[in-house]
Every structure is written in structure tokens, then in C-alpha cells.
Amino acid sequence: MNTNHLIFNLKHIWHPYDSMTKPLPCYFISSANGIYMQFKSGLKIIDGMSSWWSAIHGYNNFRLNKALIQQINNMSHIMFGGIIHQPAILLCKNLLKLLPDELECIFLADSGSVSIEIAMKMILQYWNALNKSKQIFLTIRNGYHGDTFSAISVCDPYNSIHALYSGFLPKHIFANSPKLSFQDIWNNYDIHSFVNLLVKNHDKIAAVILEPIIQGIGGMKFYHPTYLKQIRLLCNIYNIPLIIDEIATGFGRTGKMFAYQYSNIVPDILCIGKALTGGMMTLSATITTKKISDIISQNKPYKLMHGPTFMGNPLACAVANENILILQENIWKIQVSNIEKQFKIELFPLLQHPKVLDVRILGAIAVVECHQFINIKLMQNFFVNHGVWLRPFKNLIYLTPPYIIDSFSLSKLTRAIKFALENEYLFQ
Incomplete structure (x- = not known):
């Protein structure tokens, strides 16, 4: 050099x-x-x-490169406000093929951290539309969800790379991280901390957010699939939406297309990124249910208040489509x-x-x-x-x-x- x-x-x-x-x-x-x-x-x-x-x-990768080159000859970028294009339509169709039927409304953004921001905004607007003041998120210790401020606020405030900002951030609720590993025999004691906090605070909890099965930068711990399954059941009982952060684990890394599939659950909001484009460009998506999107859209301000300049970027969508086609070959x-x-x-x-x-x-x-x-x-x-x-x-x-x-x-x-x-x- x-x-x-x-x-x-x-x-x-x-x-x-x-x-x-x-x-x-x-x-x-x-x-x-x-x-x-x-x-x-x-x-x-x-x-x-x-x-x-x-x-x-x-x-x-030849196929991913070819997809980018072909798309460059059409257009590299165009604003997404009031405009739709073929790569975005194809990407959303391809994503829906990979996902459970309940997840059907897709917001395309720039990065993983931004997809978390959007998910948290969705939840806040959802409860606001229902005239309920719920602004607290419940998660588990040693979690990591990104580097932007709302994402940081649901990272462990003491045992993370973001402890420096803890005095500035809103205060959320953190259950003890799971102790049982992926291969252990399940025991309900592992979820006691989470259950106690949920029961005590359910009336003010806006949503639960966590990484599925694997906690990334928080220590690379692999927890038991039953833990996540139990959280889904508890969220159902207390009518609390569940946000799953598959940014790192999505698209086959854990042995399944998405790590939450180990627990046979369906989240209310799913965040994806990183491998979405096969690592070629930055792109993320926040995907939610029709119920959540309808409640947000049918109440003031009648829209989701977020709009990244480069959302739905045609180049990124085109290469993501080819990436998904490669993955579908199994x-x-x-x-x-x-x-x-x-x-x-x-x-x-x-x-x-x-x-x-x-x-x-x-x-x-x-x-x-x-x-x-x-x-x-x-x-x-x-x-x-x-x-x-x-x-x-x-x-x-x-x-x-x-x-x-x-x-x-x-x-x-x-x-x-x-x-x-x-x-x-x-x-x-």
C-alpha cells in the first residue's frame, strides 16, 4: 500500500x-x-x-454482479415517494414467498439499524392510533439491535458497546438474558425474569423486541428455542406485539431461512437486512401484519411517518431479488x-x-x-x-x-x- x-x-x-x-x-x-x-x-x-x-x-458473484449491471442500464436510483418500480415489486413478491402469510406489508429502508427505528416507530404510532399511551419496550439483557438512537435504547444499557449513551436514552425494561443454551433441556425457570416483568408492566409495554435464538454483539449466546416460543405465547396473552430482529441471522445463517423458525412462531414485525442483498449493497426491510398497518393508516396522521431518501433503491432491490433466487435453489x-x-x-x-x-x-x-x-x-x-x-x-x-x-x-x-x-x- x-x-x-x-x-x-x-x-x-x-x-x-x-x-x-x-x-x-x-x-x-x-x-x-x-x-x-x-x-x-x-x-x-x-x-x-x-x-x-x-x-x-x-x-x-457473477449472478449478483450481472443483476446490478442490468439494473444500472435502466436506473440506479429514483425516489420512492409516489413512485413504484419493477425491482421493488419483484423483491416484495419474493420476500412474501419466504414469509408466513400474516406478514404482508413491507417497508423498504437503508440499513438494519434503520429497520429497527422503523419497527419502533410503527409500534408507537400503532398505540397512538388506539389512543393508548404505551412507549416502553421490553427486551432481554445482552441484546444488540444497531447503532442509531432508538436501536441503542433497546440494547443492554450496561453490558453493551452503547453504555456511554445510557443517560441520554429513554428507559426501557430489560429481563435477564436466557441462561439455557440451544441444546439444553428446557426448564421454565429460564423465563421467570421475563414473565415477572411482563406481568408487572404489561399495561405500559408497547412491544417486545429481541434477536431470535442468537444474541449477536451482546455475547454471541445461543438460547433455547422454547424461550422464544414462550415469549410469543405471552405476547398473545397480553396483546403485546412482538418484534423480531433477524438482521444478522436471516437468510440461512443459522441453518434455517430465519432463526425464529426454530421456535415455529410468527412475529408481528420482522426486521431484515445484511444478507438481504447477498452483501452487495445496503438494504433492509421492516415487515408487519395487515392489522398493524391498517390501524396506523386509518388513524391520524393516516401514514407511517418515516421516509428514507434511498428507500426502495432499484439497484439494491434488483440484487436482492437475484440473491433470493439463488437462495431458493436451496x-x-x-x-x-x-x-x-x-x-x-x-x-x-x-x-x-x-x-x-x-x-x-x-x-x-x-x-x-x-x-x-x-x-x-x-x-x-x-x-x-x-x-x-x-x-x-x-x-x-x-x-x-x-x-x-x-x-x-x-x-x-x-x-x-x-x-x-x-x-x-x-x-x-
Whole structure:
């Protein structure tokens, strides 16, 4: 990489979750293809993170590229206010094919965080239309829903990356996070905290919001499917809408198209993003029932008060359509199943390692939780030197590789983790 580029980057470009004065190192990527990211020097490294869960078919996918090129020749963008276009219509039709019949009204937006904002706005307008003052959301601790302010407000106020803003944010209600893991035998004690808070506060709770089965940045915990099923039942009893945040888990990552399907439930509002376009462009959707949309639309101000400039972007819709067509061929099911099997063979033995607290695997997700916190700067450099791209945080090393990864390359990722555990200097 040109030294001038490095200096410019350090001086002017602020990276996510990083400092301008003491930033983590940046690695100059000149191109990406398949499972590989290529440095300017020509060195190729295997991407173990799918660009934060999104690039599920890898990079430079021919079909996704072709969809974008074809759409560029028609129009790259046009406002969505008062205008409809074919890519958006096709996308909404394709999404409805993947979803339960109850979810039928789709709001297309820009990013995952924005889809959460929209879901929360929908709920507030819904109750306002019913002349009820309900503005409190119930969720569980260790949750993560994005970086915008309403999304932050339902992230754990103490044990999250957003604790800094807790004094500014509205106060919501947080139940204890589930303790039982995905594979444990169900016991009702796991939901007692949630039940108690719901019973005590149901008259002021506007909605329940949570990530299905997997809590992401809050600690990458996998909880029991019955927990989510019980929450659905409780929401039904108390007539409280349920918002499910599938932004990270949607489109096959857990082994099912959507993680909530493990619990055989239907949410009242569903938020999706990340892999919606196969990681090619930013796009999200907030999808709700006719009941909620009708109540909002038939009462003042007779509309949902939200309108992102780039909502329904034709380019993003076009590539999302092709992504869904690829997924409908169901090759991803075999790919994700094979990844899960290999993860279990190669990573479960690490449960015996003295540095490892836990290993969690579901679908194309693997988490190695360590006893000690990780030196992110040193460990990331270690991984790059071993030909793989992983970005650990806190005491967690996690893998969310592209579905197209081959077994040899997947082993290279898991071996790199094993090697890292043998180096004390990589831990704080």
C-alpha cells in the first residue's frame, strides 16, 4: 500500500468502533473474489466473517454482479415517494414467498439499524392510533439491535458497546438474558425474569423486541428455542406485539431461512437486512401484519411517518431479488449443513483447552469464548499472517464464513484459531 495512503487514512478516515488518535491497524484490500480478499501486494486471505454476516455467496458473484449491471442500464436510483418500480415489486413478491402469510406489508429502508427505528416507530404510532399511551419496550439483557438512537435504547444499557449513551436514552425494561443454551433441556425457570416483568408492566409495554435464538454483539449466546416460543405465547396473552430482529441471522445463517423458525412462531414485525442483498449493497426491510398497518393508516396522521431518501433503491432491490433466487435453489442448506458439521468436528475439541470457556455452533456460525480478553490488534494481525480474516471482540473469536467456502479453507480458519490459542501474547 502506498505510504501516502496509509498516512491519509490515519489522519482523516474514522473507522467503525475505533479511535482517531490510537486506531487499530487497517489492511488495504484491493479486490475480493469468492472467499478471498486480496491485498495490494497480491496476498490473498480467506474471509471468515462474510463482511459482518452479509456476503453469504462470497465476493464478485457473477449472478449478483450481472443483476446490478442490468439494473444500472435502466436506473440506479429514483425516489420512492409516489413512485413504484419493477425491482421493488419483484423483491416484495419474493420476500412474501419466504414469509408466513400474516406478514404482508413491507417497508423498504437503508440499513438494519434503520429497520429497527422503523419497527419502533410503527409500534408507537400503532398505540397512538388506539389512543393508548404505551412507549416502553421490553427486551432481554445482552441484546444488540444497531447503532442509531432508538436501536441503542433497546440494547443492554450496561453490558453493551452503547453504555456511554445510557443517560441520554429513554428507559426501557430489560429481563435477564436466557441462561439455557440451544441444546439444553428446557426448564421454565429460564423465563421467570421475563414473565415477572411482563406481568408487572404489561399495561405500559408497547412491544417486545429481541434477536431470535442468537444474541449477536451482546455475547454471541445461543438460547433455547422454547424461550422464544414462550415469549410469543405471552405476547398473545397480553396483546403485546412482538418484534423480531433477524438482521444478522436471516437468510440461512443459522441453518434455517430465519432463526425464529426454530421456535415455529410468527412475529408481528420482522426486521431484515445484511444478507438481504447477498452483501452487495445496503438494504433492509421492516415487515408487519395487515392489522398493524391498517390501524396506523386509518388513524391520524393516516401514514407511517418515516421516509428514507434511498428507500426502495432499484439497484439494491434488483440484487436482492437475484440473491433470493439463488437462495431458493436451496444449495445454501447443504452448504450451511456441511459448515456446521465441520465446525463441530474441528472446534468442539477446543472445549478441553485451558484458555477456552465455551464453544458454540449453530449453522454457519461458530463462537470460541475465551477466559481472557483478547488483544484485538495483535490477534487480528496474527490471523492476517496466517492467511485468514477474523475480527474478534472482547473475549470472543467468531466465524461467520461465506456459504460457498470449501472444507480446506474452512479448516484453515479453524486451525488459525487453534494456533492463536497457543500464544499467550495475544491475550490481555
